[in-house]
Amino acid sequence: KNQVEQSPQSLIILEGKNCTLQCNYTVSPFSNLRWYKQDTGRGPVSLTIMTFSENTKSNGRYTATLDADTKQSSLHITASQLSDSASYICVVTNSTSGTYKYIFGTGTRLKVLA
């Protein structure tokens, strides 16, 4: 069964601190993995995309990693800001016969405190 699991479910950190969110998946065939940021009451917005051959990708203070062997990804946030408070969703894309299917994690809710 295709599944995406995220941890922790929620996280509270102080402004300026770093944090790492985890995503484990069992999806086959694997096409790519994306991290989305979802502000409360808004639609998700893509932060990074990781393909099978990529290990690390950065987008400003966000750095995503992918270990295709262990089927694990992480999202590291450096020097957190209050605006980082949001839910972070890991989405694995499964491509079969050229069409896409998306498997969603339940998300990690991050709260950054001043």
Add this chain to the structure above:
Amino acid sequence: DGGITQSPKYLFRKEGQNVTLSCEQNLNHDAMYWYRQDPGQGLRLIYYSQIVNDFQKGDIAEGYSVSREKKESFPLTVTSAQKNPTAFYLCASSRATGGTGELFFGEGSRLTVL
């Protein structure tokens, strides 16, 4: 600017009423999707459409209906048969084939049943 527009942002419904959520995109995407988001759960697929005049049931289609008469539009009707319709609804679109399959989301519609 290209994107996905959902309306209304907030909607209240009395029990027994049907309501229709609008979703319009100007990204020239062939594929469109409706997801339901409940607290503590991942996004669940209601319906999707890969091409005009064709759509498929997702994992939780019961009590919902859709149409795809135009490439740009994919409205969702929440019928009175949906037993627990209070939720946050997200519309998304993507290329049907090719590329990386990035999902672009609208800002969501929050439906509350009174």
